[in-house]
Amino acid sequence: MSSTRTRRTRAVAMAAITGALALSACSSGGGFNTPAATQAPAGGPVALKMLIASSGDAETNALKAATAAWGKKTGNSVEVTAADNMDQQLGQAFAGGAPPDVFYGADTRIGDFAKAGNLYAYGDQVANEKFLPSLVQTFTYNGKLQCAPKDYSTLALEINTDLWTKAGLTDADIPKDWAALETVATKLTQGTVTGLVIGNDINRGGAFMKQAGGWVISADGKTMTADTPQNLAGLQEIKKMMDAGALKFNTDTTPAAGWGGEAFGKGIAAMTIEGNWIKGGMQKDYPNLKYKVVELPTGPAGKGTLSFSNCWAIAAKSQHQAASVDLVKFLTSTDQQLAFTKAFGPMPSTEDGIAKFKTDYPADAPFAAGGDYGQGAVNAPGMDPVMKAFNSKMATLSKGGDPKAMLADLQKNGTAALAG
Amino acid sequence: MARRKSSIHGREGIAGWVFTAPMIIVLGLFLFVPVLMAFWVSLTNWAGNGNPFGGGETAKFVGASNYTDLFLKDGLTRSTFMQSIGNTFYYVLLVVPLQTLTSLFLALVVNNKLLRGKSFFRTAFYFPSVTSSIAISTVFLFLFSNSGAVNGFLKLFGITGPQWFADSRGLLHLILGLFGADNPSWAQGQIFGRTLWDWLAGPSVAMCVIIILAIWTTTGTFMLMFLAALQDLPVEVDEAAALDGVSAWQKFRLVTVPMLRPAIFLVVTLGLIGTWQVFDQIYVMGKGAPDNTTLTPAFLSYSQSFTSLKYGSGAAMAFVVFLIIVLLTWFQRRIMREDKKPGWWRRRSTLVGAASSGAAAAATPADSTSAAGAHR
Numbered sequence: 001m002s003s004t005r006t007r008r009t010r011a012v013a014m015a016a017i018t019g020a021l022a023l024s025a026c027s028s029g030g031g032f033n034t035p036a037a038t039q040a041p042a043g044g045p046v047a048l049k050m051l052i053a054s055s056g057d058a059e060t061n062a063l064k065a066a067t068a069a070w071g072k073k074t075g076n077s078v079e080v081t082a083a084d085n086m087d088q089q090l091g092q093a094f095a096g097g098a099p100p101d102v103f104y105g106a107d108t109r110i111g112d113f114a115k116a117g118n119l120y121a122y123g124d125q126v127a128n129e130k131f132l133p134s135l136v137q138t139f140t141y142n143g144k145l146q147c148a149p150k151d152y153s154t155l156a157l158e159i160n161t162d163l164w165t166k167a168g169l170t171d172a173d174i175p176k177d178w179a180a181l182e183t184v185a186t187k188l189t190q191g192t193v194t195g196l197v198i199g200n201d202i203n204r205g206g207a208f209m210k211q212a213g214g215w216v217i218s219a220d221g222k223t224m225t226a227d228t229p230q231n232l233a234g235l236q237e238i239k240k241m242m243d244a245g246a247l248k249f250n251t252d253t254t255p256a257a258g259w260g261g262e263a264f265g266k267g268i269a270a271m272t273i274e275g276n277w278i279k280g281g282m283q284k285d286y287p288n289l290k291y292k293v294v295e296l297p298t299g300p301a302g303k304g305t306l307s308f309s310n311c312w313a314i315a316a317k318s319q320h321q322a323a324s325v326d327l328v329k330f331l332t333s334t335d336q337q338l339a340f341t342k343a344f345g346p347m348p349s350t351e352d353g354i355a356k357f358k359t360d361y362p363a364d365a366p367f368a369a370g371g372d373y374g375q376g377a378v379n380a381p382g383m384d385p386v387m388k389a390f391n392s393k394m395a396t397l398s399k400g401g402d403p404k405a406m407l408a409d410l411q412k413n414g415t416a417a418l419a420g
Numbered sequence: 421m422a423r424r425k426s427s428i429h430g431r432e433g434i435a436g437w438v439f440t441a442p443m444i445i446v447l448g449l450f451l452f453v454p455v456l457m458a459f460w461v462s463l464t465n466w467a468g469n470g471n472p473f474g475g476g477e478t479a480k481f482v483g484a485s486n487y488t489d490l491f492l493k494d495g496l497t498r499s500t501f502m503q504s505i506g507n508t509f510y511y512v513l514l515v516v517p518l519q520t521l522t523s524l525f526l527a528l529v530v531n532n533k534l535l536r537g538k539s540f541f542r543t544a545f546y547f548p549s550v551t552s553s554i555a556i557s558t559v560f561l562f563l564f565s566n567s568g569a570v571n572g573f574l575k576l577f578g579i580t581g582p583q584w585f586a587d588s589r590g591l592l593h594l595i596l597g598l599f600g601a602d603n604p605s606w607a608q609g610q611i612f613g614r615t616l617w618d619w620l621a622g623p624s625v626a627m628c629v630i631i632i633l634a635i636w637t638t639t640g641t642f643m644l645m646f647l648a649a650l651q652d653l654p655v656e657v658d659e660a661a662a663l664d665g666v667s668a669w670q671k672f673r674l675v676t677v678p679m680l681r682p683a684i685f686l687v688v689t690l691g692l693i694g695t696w697q698v699f700d701q702i703y704v705m706g707k708g709a710p711d712n713t714t715l716t717p718a719f720l721s722y723s724q725s726f727t728s729l730k731y732g733s734g735a736a737m738a739f740v741v742f743l744i745i746v747l748l749t750w751f752q753r754r755i756m757r758e759d760k761k762p763g764w765w766r767r768r769s770t771l772v773g774a775a776s777s778g779a780a781a782a783a784t785p786a787d788s789t790s791a792a793g794a795h796r
Binding site: 087088091092094095112113115116117118251254255256316382384385386389392393395396399412413416417 | 467468469470478493494495496497499500566567583586588589708709710711712723724725726727728729731
């Protein structure tokens with residue numbers, strides 16, 4: 001055979017080797033390895049990575065201080081990173097095979113994460129911390145508590161006391177049911193002021209569905225219960241008040257507000273429905289506003305509010321799961337949770353913690369009370385885009401959207417999503 | 421064999437491969453191999469955990485079901501995907517012709533020998549193209565906010581502007597509404613799970629803002645391409661046309677435009693590719709809100725993968741869009757082909773005659789790789 005042929009073969013072989021080397025260099029860096037991480041040997045200081053969806057500097061700094069304290073006690077270190085886009089950063093980190101050891105697990109996403117096998121379900125190791133039962137249910141998937149509830153917030157009714165008195169209302173008029181809510185909201189609607197301004201999605205409007213005795217999904221998270229008369233009654237109550245001009249979505253006020261709290265702070269809303277984060281928001285942006293917080297009025301089926309929560313999720317691929325669990329135990333201790341409350345306002349997730357919270361912050365009792373009957377977020381896997389789609393439909397309620405059709409769509413899409 | 425051994429040409433093949441090897445390896449490694457990997461992922465139910473090529477429960481091979489689900493399975497994935505296709509269809513339909521016409525017009529203006537301060541205008545028109553699209557999108561958010569400059573301007577004329585980014589009403593629906601049509605019975609037939617009436621919505625008011633933004637940011641680059649082509653046009657043809665006594669409009673229509681055909685082909689092709697892939701403006705300006713009317717397949721593919729952790733389905737969407745782009749480009753190439761048999765557009769260009777095809781070929785802007793970035 002000719003030497004040309006030999007040389008050509010050699011060149012091709014070399015090219016192939018170069019390519020193979022380059023490929024292997026890429027793949028060895030991590031990524032697609034074993035599904036379950038091998039644990040680093042016990043003992044010796046470890047460096048944990050924590051990813052949080054922070055509400056602001058107050059939260060980030062409080063977490064940095066708390067993790068530093070734990071690090072000092074145990075000799076480990078924790079790097080706290082505040083995410084810009086939590087969903088995307090987590091998705092990328094999971095797919096890349098190098099997720100943060102500890103991260104905020106949003107209540108709406110727990111099912112997705114657990115189903116994909118991204119979570120280290122350590123619930124049994126924190127069983128004796130006495131977390132609130134409703135929160136435990138929120139973070140349970142397939143019968144297992146996936147992660148320790150971090151804290152929670154619930155919705156309550158905030159009332160601008162100046163506008164309240166100006167409309168000739170007294171404490172006796174504080175609405176206890178829907179009829180009373182309609183009455184006061186109508187009275188408060190004067191000039192540029194709208195009686196009640198709420199956010200335009202299920203995270204506010206869903207409270208009405210709950211008060212009417214409905215909810216999107218069954219308690220076990222396995223069947224959709226969206227197209228029920230109860231849910232329809234909830235949405236129709238919103239629409240009824242909207243048609244009377246006594247209720248507006250935050251996007252429909254003039255000028256449009258970013259959230260209910262903004263309309264409330266600017267004085268174009270006499271009442272709003274928000275969670276305990278409104279406290280920090282008002283202190284920061286509208287420090288002179290006088291308002292009071294009461295429990296949400298009851299509907300035909302009694303009390304109803306929504307509760308929102310995050311948990312301390314630990315990655316299935318973390319190499320320091322034992323240390324991570326230890327850190328979580330430290331962060332969920334009553335003292336530490338109350339320190340967080342003081343720093344940025346969330347309510348403690350344990351029964352001891354919430355008992356102390358009620359004595360320390362009596363004005364926030366309506367929020368804390370919601371913990372007993374609050375409805376947790378829809379956490380079944382695959383439901384996140386379904387709820388997002390419903391939310392965007394719900395925003396059209398003020399522009400002639402048909403509540404019955406929305407709920408029918410939700411039922412259809414949700415059923416398909418639950419089927420997998 | 422022995423003959424080839426002695427020939428100096430025998431080595432050229434190897435030398436060629438060696439010289440191109442770095443590029444082949446880079447392109448292969450970072451483009452071709454990832455595309456194949458993504459294609460494999462689109463055939464699995466991979467949820468972002470473990471090795472997508474390892475099989476097992478975490479990356480089960482599911483055949484073409486990710487693709488068929490997009491078209492045939494009733495559910496949210498199909499309805500949002502179809503809505504995103506509808507949205508982008510109207511987006512492309514408006515953006516591509518408008519940006520081509522505007523950039524051609526601007527190029528003609530700045531190519532005008534009588535224009536003063538040419539370099540100022542050239543820079544000014546090109547400026548939006550060099551600014552970051554994220555920054556421009558943010559500026560547009562302020563301009564079109566409810567109490568923003570645009571609505572303030574409209575107010576001067578007593579017009580109450582719409583809530584641009586919250587208005588999900590379709591433009592065609594609004595126009596049809598003027599003639600009293602509102603979800604009529606003839607439009608109830610379903611195509612891929614959406615009623616004909618929904619398909620006929622047209623771009624929403626919010627999408628129109630993004631359309632304006634896209635036209636405004638891309639015309640600069642395309643103007644540059646037209647300008648390069650215009651400056652390459654042979655002066656003699658112009659002079660010959662002038663001697664034949666054509667009017668300015670005739671000269672433009674029958675001399676300039678036919679000779680610009682390769683440039684027009686380039687601009688339309690790049691426009692089609694770029695518009696079907698629109699992502700960053702959507703990401704900044706509402707992520708599909710209001711009511712999913714600004715959702716595009718590129719953004720949906722991203723959120724389906726990285727947010728919903730359905731990488732298979734997300735990758736399948738990306739390949740469907742790829743297919744749409746390839747088909748459209750192929751189709752467009754067929755219509756605009758330089759053919760021996762004159763098409764409708766050749767038949768009109770009788771004035772230029774045979775000379776033009778050579779001139780036009782010379783006028784092709786050479787470097788299409790640098791032009792590919794036009795839509796960034």
